[in-house]
Amino acid sequence: MNGPGGQRLHHVVKFAAKFVHDKGTKGRPTSDKRNYIPHMLEMAADSSLPLSPPPGASADWTVPQAWDSYTPAEHAMWDQLFARQSEMLPGRVTQAFLDGLDVLRMGHPGIPDFDELNERLMQRTGWQVVAAPGLVPDDIFFDHLANRRFVAGRFIRTPDQIDYLEEPDIFHDVFGHVPLLAHPVFADYMQAYGRGGLRSLGFGALHKLARLYWYTVEFGLIREGGDLKLYGAGIVSSFGESTFALDDPSPNRIGFDLKRLMRTKYRIDDYQQSYFVIDSFDDLLRQTMETDFAPLYAELEKSEDLEPDAVLAEDRVITRGTQAYALAKAG
Numbered sequence: 001m002n003g004p005g006g007q008r009l010h011h012v013v014k015f016a017a018k019f020v021h022d023k024g025t026k027g028r029p030t031s032d033k034r035n036y037i038p039h040m041l042e043m044a045a046d047s048s049l050p051l052s053p054p055p056g057a058s059a060d061w062t063v064p065q066a067w068d069s070y071t072p073a074e075h076a077m078w079d080q081l082f083a084r085q086s087e088m089l090p091g092r093v094t095q096a097f098l099d100g101l102d103v104l105r106m107g108h109p110g111i112p113d114f115d116e117l118n119e120r121l122m123q124r125t126g127w128q129v130v131a132a133p134g135l136v137p138d139d140i141f142f143d144h145l146a147n148r149r150f151v152a153g154r155f156i157r158t159p160d161q162i163d164y165l166e167e168p169d170i171f172h173d174v175f176g177h178v179p180l181l182a183h184p185v186f187a188d189y190m191q192a193y194g195r196g197g198l199r200s201l202g203f204g205a206l207h208k209l210a211r212l213y214w215y216t217v218e219f220g221l222i223r224e225g226g227d228l229k230l231y232g233a234g235i236v237s238s239f240g241e242s243t244f245a246l247d248d249p250s251p252n253r254i255g256f257d258l259k260r261l262m263r264t265k266y267r268i269d270d271y272q273q274s275y276f277v278i279d280s281f282d283d284l285l286r287q288t289m290e291t292d293f294a295p296l297y298a299e300l301e302k303s304e305d306l307e308p309d310a311v312l313a314e315d316r317v318i319t320r321g322t323q324a325y326a327l328a329k330a331g
């Protein structure tokens with residue numbers, strides 16, 4: 001598979017596991033039981049990824065969802081996860097997410113049928129959800145986004161994996177990501193990200209741009225009606241992080257600044273040590289569209305990366321975290 005300039009792509013969009021302790025009612029580890037929760041976009045050199053689609057997949061690496069093949073137990077797993085997050089999220093998540101669940105009729109029991117979901121999603125914003133069998137190369141992933149197609153895993157976790165996954169399943173991908181694709185501005189942001197991703201391949205700047213995805217699409221917070229609300233898919237699909245990201249005194253919560261954020265490393269193995277807060281989806285889209293990324297990448301090359309818990313004098317600090325959670329885990 002060749003990228004811009006005929007350069008062979010070594011990076012893939014890799015899904016990794018995230019390591020967290022079981023949490024008690026006050027958000028503190030209560031036992032040695034270790035749970036994993038899914039997480040998302042992690043760039044890694046992965047020479048093991050085949051250069052052509054796996055057997056049964058189309059040239060764009062998609063496969064049929066095969067909705068009829070889900071078992072009653074798999075539908076029940078979806079319903080259990082859906083009920084748990086639906087109880088947790090009202091009042092904590094952006095209204096746009098709840099509106100998306102509503103207009104896409106995602107409260108209907110069972111794993112969503114992509115054909116039905118896409119009919120409603122297409123009407124709202126022209127987006128579609130497509131199924132993929134697993135890892136998808138960067139250029140394929142970005143090309144789907146640039147064409148308003150969101151790539152989702154078709155499998156669902158089993159009961160013993162309720163908080164453990166090595167690759168995101170359909171619950172993370174569809175419950176976490178799809179409701180906001182019904183929001184016109186966020187939908188445009190995701191497409192813009194895909195286009196930017198394709199361009200970034202030519203600059204060798206993918207790992208910098210990945211941070212933008214990470215700290216917005218996956219782990220973003222938004223200011224809404226004077227309060228902070230969740231919108232990142234990695235948070236809203238995670239029982240533990242839905243609480244931690246908003247309520248725990250441990251993490252920093254810092255006003256969104258594109259350049260600063262793209263210097264900031266992130267945690268792939270645990271809850272984030274910093275969350276970035278956007279003022280609105282309009283502002284996020286505007287800042288992204290107005291930025292000329294070529295000189296920004298050049299500038300970032302000269303800047304030092306920041307640790308996940310860094311706080312700078314020029315930051316708009318909303319909450320200065322104690323980092324107690326991360327320190328306890330490290331200790």
Ligand SMILES: [Fe+2]
Nearest residue numbers: 040218233234
């Ligand atoms: Fe994700």
